[in-house]
Amino acid sequence: MTVPTGNKAANEQKPLVSSLPASEQLLKELQTSLNINKVLTIFAQFISRHLPLKALSFCHHQENFPILNQVSGHEHETSLSTLYVEQQYLGELTYTTQGRLNSSQKNWMKSCEQQLLYPLRNALLHHEVCNQAVRDQLTNLGNRVLLEEVLAQLLNVQERSDLQYAVMLIDLDNFQQFNQNHGHTQGDKVLIEFAHLLREQLRSCDQLFRFGGDEFLIIVANPDESALQLIFRRLQLAISDNCPLNSQNISCCAGAVMVKPAHTADSLLEDARQALLLAKNKGPNYLEAPLSFSQTG
Numbered sequence: 001m002t003v004p005t006g007n008k009a010a011n012e013q014k015p016l017v018s019s020l021p022a023s024e025q026l027l028k029e030l031q032t033s034l035n036i037n038k039v040l041t042i043f044a045q046f047i048s049r050h051l052p053l054k055a056l057s058f059c060h061h062q063e064n065f066p067i068l069n070q071v072s073g074h075e076h077e078t079s080l081s082t083l084y085v086e087q088q089y090l091g092e093l094t095y096t097t098q099g100r101l102n103s104s105q106k107n108w109m110k111s112c113e114q115q116l117l118y119p120l121r122n123a124l125l126h127h128e129v130c131n132q133a134v135r136d137q138l139t140n141l142g143n144r145v146l147l148e149e150v151l152a153q154l155l156n157v158q159e160r161s162d163l164q165y166a167v168m169l170i171d172l173d174n175f176q177q178f179n180q181n182h183g184h185t186q187g188d189k190v191l192i193e194f195a196h197l198l199r200e201q202l203r204s205c206d207q208l209f210r211f212g213g214d215e216f217l218i219i220v221a222n223p224d225e226s227a228l229q230l231i232f233r234r235l236q237l238a239i240s241d242n243c244p245l246n247s248q249n250i251s252c253c254a255g256a257v258m259v260k261p262a263h264t265a266d267s268l269l270e271d272a273r274q275a276l277l278l279a280k281n282k283g284p285n286y287l288e289a290p291l292s293f294s295q296t297g
């Protein structure tokens, strides 16, 4: 692998100083990690040492990994490269460089990509395995393992910040009956559709989990006084607009609580369960939520 020179910008990059050929050096560096962000960062840093790379991101089945972003000004070029290894699709790399690369630089970049393929495939496999451990198989939402991690982090951060959070626990009404009448497979389809609908109703800063069975949990970030009622109302409207769900008379109840400084993860979930229980007693289709955040203590 010969390190390219050819335009002014590239010549300003640091020359390669190593006893190893560049390709071997890159491969050696890439093989030091299974973490996908780390592998891509090593790749980006290596390229940046020799070419005027300003941004690099990788997209794998709609999951985006933004690795480097130092774009400023207008004189940059973006190019896309689709990566395959042994005919298996890995994803797409998007490079942004300052100025257009010449053909020898492009060829050099391609040869660097060849070194990336296997370490990237291994990192993707690792990423998938890690993901499976924290994802619910049916709905692909975060599972209880992830929820516990996220709650621990949230309670820790909230102790030292002004951020407010609420937790909303949602339970489908009469789902046992639904399973009995229509079968478990139809029940699974309802859970998948409901999870999809919930995801669509939330802002990107809110987090959604499958709590178990027919229960889902939302962590609502910085809710204002009307946010909880608004979310529940939006959810009811979305269900009534959703053909598979409304034709099956699906509805839900929810119990919401504000996260208080004194909460532990267990006491917070217990409070949410109690609020849900109150809602279930008044339901179907009912939200039990604090009337005013002045109650949050």
Ligand SMILES: Nc1nc2c(ncn2[C@@H]2O[C@H](COP(=O)(O)OP(=O)(O)OP(=O)(O)O)[C@@H](O)[C@H]2O)c(=O)[nH]1
Pocket: 138, 171, 172, 173, 174, 175, 176, 177, 179, 183, 184, 185, 186, 187, 188, 191, 212, 213, 214, 280
């Ligand atoms: N199809 C399907 N059903 C599930 C799954 N997990 C749990 N369930 C069912 O969900 C039902 C939950 O019932 P409950 O929460 O006890 O009660 P419910 O019928 O919803 O009644 P209320 O909550 O009081 O409205 C049970 O029948 C479980 O078997 C799943 O992954 N797929």
